Amino acid sequence: MALDKPYQDVPGTLIFDAEQSRKGYWLNQFCMSLMKAENRARFKADERAYLDEWAMTEEQKQAVLARDLNWCMRTGGNIYFLAKIGATDGKSFQQMAGSMTGMTEEEYRNMMVSGGRRIEGNRYLGEDGDAQAHRQPQGSAGKKESN
Amino acid sequence: MARITASVFTSHVPAIGAAMDLGKTQEDYWKPLFAGYDFSKQWMKDNKPDVVFLVYNDHATAFSLEMIPTFAIGTAAEFQPADEGWGPRPVPKVIGHPELASHIAQSVIQQDFDLTIVNKMDVDHGLTVPLSLMCGELDPKKDAWPCPVIPFAVNVVQYPVPSGQRCFALGQAIRKAVESFDEDLNVHIWGTGGMSHQLQGARAGLINREWDNNWLDLMINDPEACAKVPHIDYVREAGSEGIELVMWLIARGAMSDVNNGRVTGPLPKVRHRFYHVPASNTAVGHAILENA
Numbered sequence: 001m002a003l004d005k006p007y008q009d010v011p012g013t014l015i016f017d018a019e020q021s022r023k024g025y026w027l028n029q030f031c032m033s034l035m036k037a038e039n040r041a042r043f044k045a046d047e048r049a050y051l052d053e054w055a056m057t058e059e060q061k062q063a064v065l066a067r068d069l070n071w072c073m074r075t076g077g078n079i080y081f082l083a084k085i086g087a088t089d090g091k092s093f094q095q096m097a098g099s100m101t102g103m104t105e106e107e108y109r110n111m112m113v114s115g116g117r118r119i120e121g122n123r124y125l126g127e128d129g130d131a132q133a134h135r136q137p138q139g140s141a142g143k144k145e146s147n
Numbered sequence: 148m149a150r151i152t153a154s155v156f157t158s159h160v161p162a163i164g165a166a167m168d169l170g171k172t173q174e175d176y177w178k179p180l181f182a183g184y185d186f187s188k189q190w191m192k193d194n195k196p197d198v199v200f201l202v203y204n205d206h207a208t209a210f211s212l213e214m215i216p217t218f219a220i221g222t223a224a225e226f227q228p229a230d231e232g233w234g235p236r237p238v239p240k241v242i243g244h245p246e247l248a249s250h251i252a253q254s255v256i257q258q259d260f261d262l263t264i265v266n267k268m269d270v271d272h273g274l275t276v277p278l279s280l281m282c283g284e285l286d287p288k289k290d291a292w293p294c295p296v297i298p299f300a301v302n303v304v305q306y307p308v309p310s311g312q313r314c315f316a317l318g319q320a321i322r323k324a325v326e327s328f329d330e331d332l333n334v335h336i337w338g339t340g341g342m343s344h345q346l347q348g349a350r351a352g353l354i355n356r357e358w359d360n361n362w363l364d365l366m367i368n369d370p371e372a373c374a375k376v377p378h379i380d381y382v383r384e385a386g387s388e389g390i391e392l393v394m395w396l397i398a399r400g401a402m403s404d405v406n407n408g409r410v411t412g413p414l415p416k417v418r419h420r421f422y423h424v425p426a427s428n429t430a431v432g433h434a435i436l437e438n439a
Contacts, residue, residue, distance in 0.1 A: 006379040007306075012349030013387050017306040025212050032211040035232055070348060079347045079388075080207035080304055087232025093161060094427045097351040108352060112425040113176075116343075116354025123383050131350035138349070 012131035016078040024076020030054045031081040102142020149332035154398040156434045159339045161272040162427035183421035196335040199296045203273035203339045204303045216263035221298035222248040229269035237287045244295040254324035315374035318400020338398030340391025344429035353386040403438040413439035
C-alpha cells in the first residue's frame, strides 16, 4: 500500500523522509566525518581521494565535487548534514541556502532583509510563485551559469 | 514537590549565537533582534528557575544517520557545547540534573512515551542559542549558566517527525512527571526552534509572517486546536524547517491550564511576546508564559 506523503506537491522543496535517508546514508555519513578537523584537512587536500573512501554513488560524489546542494539533496542528502561541507568551505548557512536558489549572495541577503521569500504562489506545484520550476533560476548567479 | 511555573518559547538560529560570540549584537542588522530579548534577560534574573527543561532538536551533531531517536532525554551530569564544524561555541558547559532527568524518564516512559535515555551527548546551537538569548553573553570558563538544564532532543530532521498532537500530549506527561518529584524545585520548560524558515531548494528563504503570528496566537490561546495542525501545514506554510515549531507544543502542553488534553484551567499569563524578521534565513518568534 502506498505511504502517505502529502508533502510532494510543495514547490522547490524536498522532504528528507525515511526513503531519502536510506538513499543518502553514506553521503550524509561522509558529511558527518567533516566535523573532525583532521578529516576536513584530508578532504581539502584531495577531495576525490577522500570521497572514494566512502560507499557513495558516483553521482553523489559528483554532486559534492560540484558543490551543487540541490543535486546532493536529490541523491539523498539532508541540509543539516550537507552544512558540514559548507562549514569546511567556510560558508555560512545563509550562503548555503542562497546557493540553492540561483541568486547571488547579495540578492539572497537582500530578499531576507526585505522580509524573506513570499508564500503567495509558492504553496502548491503549478502556481506562479518565484520558487516554481518554470521560474528557475531566480537570480543572476544562476543565469550566468546557464549562459 | 517540583513544579513547572513558566514556559519560554524561542527560535534557535545558529547565526544568533555567532553574532553574540563575535560581538555583533549592536550592529544595525542584529540590534532590533537582541532588543526583543532585553525584557527576557531581566525576567530570567527576576524569576530564576532551579532547573530548565529545554526542548530542542539536534542538527546532525550528536545524532548522525547511525541513529536518530524521536525523543531523547539527557540524563548526564554535564554536556559539552558541540563543534558543529565551525569550532565549539565559546559558552559555559551545560550542567545537567541527572536525578530529575532520570525521574522524568522513568515516569514519562510509564505514561507510554518511549524516550531514549542519553548519557553522553554534546549539545549544539539548538540548545545553547536559547540559553544565550535568555542569559546573555557568558565567559566559557569563568561564568556558568544560571541553573542546571535537562536537554530534551526531538527528531525534526528525518521525516516523519512526531505530530503536534503527540508533542502536546508529551508535555502533559512531562508535567505529571515533574510534579511527582519530591524535591521542591521551580522548573521552567522551554520550547525552541522555528518560526517560518526553509533552508533548502528553490523555495529557500521562505518567510510567512501572517501564518507565524496566527499560529502563535493559537498556541497561546487555543493550544488544543494548535496541536491539531497537521505536519503538511507547517511544511507548506512555514517552510520545510518550520516544522521545528511542533517542539513548542511540548512546552505549551506542560502548562497548568491543560488537563487530559483539554484546556480546563485559566490560560497562562503572557509576560512577553516578540517577532522579528530576519535572522539569517529565519523568522524569529519568542514568548514567555507564566502559569495563572
